[in-house]
Amino acid sequence: MIEVKGLNKSFGDHHVLKNIDAQFHKGQVNIIIGQSGSGKTVLTKCMVGLHDADSGTIEYDGRDFASMTFKEKKLVRQDIGMLFQAGALFDSMTVEDNIMFPLSMFTDQTQKERKERAQFCLDRVNLTNAGKLYPSELSGGMKKRVAIARAISVRPKYLFCDEPNSGLDPKTGLVIDELIKDITEEFDITTIVITHDMNSVIEIGENIQFIYKGEKWWEGSKEEILRTNNQEVVDFVYASKFMKKVRADLAK
Amino acid sequence: MFSYERRMANFSRNYMSIFFHIGQYILWMGRVFKRPEKRSIYRQRIFEEIQNVGYASIGLVALVSIFMGAVLTIQLAYNISSPLIPIYTVGLGVRDSLILEFSPTIISIILAGKVGSSIAGEIGTMRVTDQIDALDIMGVNSTGYLVGPKMIAAIICNPFIVIMSISLGIFGGYMAGVLTGEVSGTDYIYGIQYWFQPFYITYALIKTVVFAAIITTVPAYFGYHASGGALEVGKASTVSVVYSIVIILTFNLILTQMLLQ
Numbered sequence: 390m391i392e393v394k395g396l397n398k399s400f401g402d403h404h405v406l407k408n409i410d411a412q413f414h415k416g417q418v419n420i421i422i423g424q425s426g427s428g429k430t431v432l433t434k435c436m437v438g439l440h441d442a443d444s445g446t447i448e449y450d451g452r453d454f455a456s457m458t459f460k461e462k463k464l465v466r467q468d469i470g471m472l473f474q475a476g477a478l479f480d481s482m483t484v485e486d487n488i489m490f491p492l493s494m495f496t497d498q499t500q501k502e503r504k505e506r507a508q509f510c511l512d513r514v515n516l517t518n519a520g521k522l523y524p525s526e527l528s529g530g531m532k533k534r535v536a537i538a539r540a541i542s543v544r545p546k547y548l549f550c551d552e553p554n555s556g557l558d559p560k561t562g563l564v565i566d567e568l569i570k571d572i573t574e575e576f577d578i579t580t581i582v583i584t585h586d587m588n589s590v591i592e593i594g595e596n597i598q599f600i601y602k603g604e605k606w607w608e609g610s611k612e613e614i615l616r617t618n619n620q621e622v623v624d625f626v627y628a629s630k631f632m633k634k635v636r637a638d639l640a641k
Numbered sequence: 642m643f644s645y646e647r648r649m650a651n652f653s654r655n656y657m658s659i660f661f662h663i664g665q666y667i668l669w670m671g672r673v674f675k676r677p678e679k680r681s682i683y684r685q686r687i688f689e690e691i692q693n694v695g696y697a698s699i700g701l702v703a704l705v706s707i708f709m710g711a712v713l714t715i716q717l718a719y720n721i722s723s724p725l726i727p728i729y730t731v732g733l734g735v736r737d738s739l740i741l742e743f744s745p746t747i748i749s750i751i752l753a754g755k756v757g758s759s760i761a762g763e764i765g766t767m768r769v770t771d772q773i774d775a776l777d778i779m780g781v782n783s784t785g786y787l788v789g790p791k792m793i794a795a796i797i798c799n800p801f802i803v804i805m806s807i808s809l810g811i812f813g814g815y816m817a818g819v820l821t822g823e824v825s826g827t828d829y830i831y832g833i834q835y836w837f838q839p840f841y842i843t844y845a846l847i848k849t850v851v852f853a854a855i856i857t858t859v860p861a862y863f864g865y866h867a868s869g870g871a872l873e874v875g876k877a878s879t880v881s882v883v884y885s886i887v888i889i890l891t892f893n894l895i896l897t898q899m900l901l902q
């Protein structure tokens with residue numbers, strides 16, 4: 390479980406995160422939603438220490454992240470898998486080397502074991518034959534899937550996914566959503582998914598946190614989010630015509 | 642157009658920003674020297690970088706050096722018109738100019754352009770596409786992993802490159818002297834052996850090593866702290882080459898003052 394308390398973050402005069410409190414549970418897909426620019430990416434970057442928060446605490450299973458030494462932070466980070474909004478694959482390495490990279494860096498596995506693990510992760514994301522390709526030779530969706538494979542190769546305890554299915558067709562998006570849900574349950578990890586996609590929210594969301602202009606505005610389950618009367622949440626969830634129709638049907 | 646206050650404010654901001662950069666650079670360099678996570682990977686990275694930083698520069702350096710030696714010979718021969726100065730002085734002059742200044746400094750400045758811009762571009766791109774964040778998240782010391790091997794590779798390679806440059810420069814001078822008929826081969830060879838100071842080579846190599854560290858770490862610093870997109874990476878690359886050259890020239894002055902007393 391990851392617990393965020395009273396988190397504030399500003400860039401110069403721009404107060405991006407305002408006193409955020411949130412809990413992310415183990416073995417569940419925790420979802421962060423909110424409009425573009427509301428601070429979702431900044432929130433996750435603060436949580437993993439890529440940005441320093443101005444105030445507030447972040448606890449990983451009860452251990453306060455900010456007060457850890459450099460070495461302890463490094464150990465926690467080895468338990469974190471992160472999927473960046475743009476993939477962030479290493480251009481200079483093949484897909485296989487990308488996936489094996491964290492293993493060769495932090496484990497004493499032999500080359501053969503690492504290769505097997507990489508192949509297992511590639512199979513898991515349905516990219517069995519992509520190992521020898523370079524990131525520049527992949528499509529957007531394939532890059533995302535390779536990034537997921539790299540994130541899970543080290544068997545993380547915490548998995549962060551920043552918009553895992555943006556820019557993908559609905560079907561591939563669904564495959565990735567399900568993959569994330571399966572991995573979360575299978576390995577009992579604390580997964581945090583940022584998304585604007587209501588389909589994913591309905592599909593895999595268990596604990597949903599709604600961020601509005603840098604504030605934690607609402608939280609609840611996917612059943613609750615469809616029925617809430619909170620105006621900002623309603624505006625967000627039922628923005629599209631399709632969802633408006635869903636709401637009309639629900640009301641009946 | 643600018644008020645005095647405005648100009649002063651700009652001045653003090655730029656002035657502060659230089660100190661800011663120096664401080665930040667020193668703290669950042671501290672991380673380059675942290676113990677690597679895994680030695681075998683680090684070693685492998687050094688070999689890769691020797692390829693990128695050293696081996697790939699040999700052709701350009703060879704070309705520049707031969708022409709530099711040739712031009713130096715012709716110029717010196719042209720300027721020695723007095724019968725009192727023996728013609729073998731040309732060989733000596735070419736040798737010492739190459740060892741003292743042309744090979745270590747000019748070649749380092751050329752490499753600052755070639756190697757430096759590519760390092761700033763590579764690391765800057767990694768920064769703006771979150772690849773450096775990805776390294777940090779994995780728990781890798783990104784500064785050490787990216788910059789350390791480049792710096793070590795340059796420190797290993799550049800002394801050889803500079804020795805090669807000196808040799809090829811002297812060879813280029815010989816060819817020019819003989820082909821133009823300005824200096825005979827015997828005179829030239831006598832000249833390059835005349836009153837040879839081995840310490841000059843030490844001085845040249847010390848400069849080379851310091852410059853090698855500058856032309857790798859300064860562009861890496863600018864790339865690492867780039868933010869935004871392709872435009873900013875391009876800017877970081879240009880700025881880093883300018884800074885590297887200015888810093889090389891400054892250190893050239895300091896080291897010369899210190900070593901050649």
Ligand SMILES: Nc1ncnc2c1ncn2[C@@H]1O[C@H](COP(=O)(O)OP(=O)(O)OP(=O)(O)O)[C@@H](O)[C@H]1O
Pocket residue numbers: 400403405423424425426427428429430431432585
């Ligand atoms: N490094 C930074 N420096 C300054 N401001 C930043 C930085 N990163 C983000 N911001 C600002 O913080 C705000 C929130 O950005 P963030 O990237 O978290 O949005 P987001 O919710 O992830 O949006 P999207 O859904 O479009 O990815 C934006 O207004 C942005 O301008």
Ligand SMILES: [Mg+2]
Pocket residue numbers: 429430431474551
């Ligand atoms: Mg974002």
